[in-house]
Amino acid sequence: AQSVTQPDIHITVSEGASLELRCNYSYGATPYLFWYVQSPGQGLQLLLKYFSGDTLVQGIKGFEAEFKRSQSSFNLRKPSVHWSDAAEYFCAVGPKTGAGSYQLTFGKGTKLSVIP
Amino acid sequence: GAGVSQSPRYKVAKRGQDVALRCDPISGHVSLFWYQQALGQGPEFLTYFQNEAQLDKSGLPSDRFFAERPEGSVSTLKIQRTQQEDSAVYLCASKRTGRETQYFGPGTRLLVL
Numbered sequence: 001a002q003s004v005t006q007p008d009i010h011i012t013v014s015e016g017a018s019l020e021l022r023c024n025y026s027y028g029a030t031p032y033l034f035w036y037v038q039s040p041g042q043g044l045q046l047l048l049k050y051f052s053g054d055t056l057v058q059g060i061k062g063f064e065a066e067f068k069r070s071q072s073s074f075n076l077r078k079p080s081v082h083w084s085d086a087a088e089y090f091c092a093v094g095p096k097t098g099a100g101s102y103q104l105t106f107g108k109g110t111k112l113s114v115i116p
Numbered sequence: 117g118a119g120v121s122q123s124p125r126y127k128v129a130k131r132g133q134d135v136a137l138r139c140d141p142i143s144g145h146v147s148l149f150w151y152q153q154a155l156g157q158g159p160e161f162l163t164y165f166q167n168e169a170q171l172d173k174s175g176l177p178s179d180r181f182f183a184e185r186p187e188g189s190v191s192t193l194k195i196q197r198t199q200q201e202d203s204a205v206y207l208c209a210s211k212r213t214g215r216e217t218q219y220f221g222p223g224t225r226l227l228v229l
Binding site: 004032034041044045046049090092094102103105106108109 | 211
């Protein structure tokens with residue numbers, strides 16, 4: 001069965017510092033990969049996604065992520081964090097083939113706090 | 117509409133009460149999903165519709181949970197005889213056929229006392 005591991009439950013960074021949030025997945029083949037952000041009381045907003053091609057993908061709000069097949073990882077990065085980035089971040093995988101319901105499997109999330 | 121909408125945003129229920137949660141997907145989105153997000157956890161899949169057909173309900177935790185989408189647009193998730201363990205945020209998402217990205221609503225936060 002597919003699974004997603006986000007090893008860091010909570011990360012605190014200073015404003016302006018760089019950020020990397022880790023995500024490892026377990027899947028029978030290369031899945032579709034997503035990063036979503038959730039602010040308090042809000043739904044999930046898509047930051048970026050990887051389907052195929054270039055393994056470095058750019059997203060909104062200055063985020064990027066790199067797919068590394070050999071490590072089964074899809075880490076999220078941002079070179080300079082802003083206070084407004086404080087939120088919870090979820091990595092998710094979805095099936096690539098047409099079988100099944102395209103349901104997403106999420107990690108447990110990483111809460112990001114930003115120190116002014 | 118511009119995005120997925122859900123109502124109510126908050127619901128407090130007494131244990132044993134029935135509740136109904138509504139989801140309005142993005143217009144034209146054929147696929148609709150329900151997820152349950154417990155406190156401090158990631159969302160977990162409950163059920164999936166393609167148009168009015170419920171094609172996957174493998175994530176529904178018990179027979180107290182029932183979902184429908186009778187006209188292939190609005191969907192309702194119903195929970196009968198609510199229990200405290202049903203307290204969670206219920207998220208709805210929709211997507212277009214042939215596209216992989218799911219768009220999420222703001223969720224309904226259910227608290228069962």
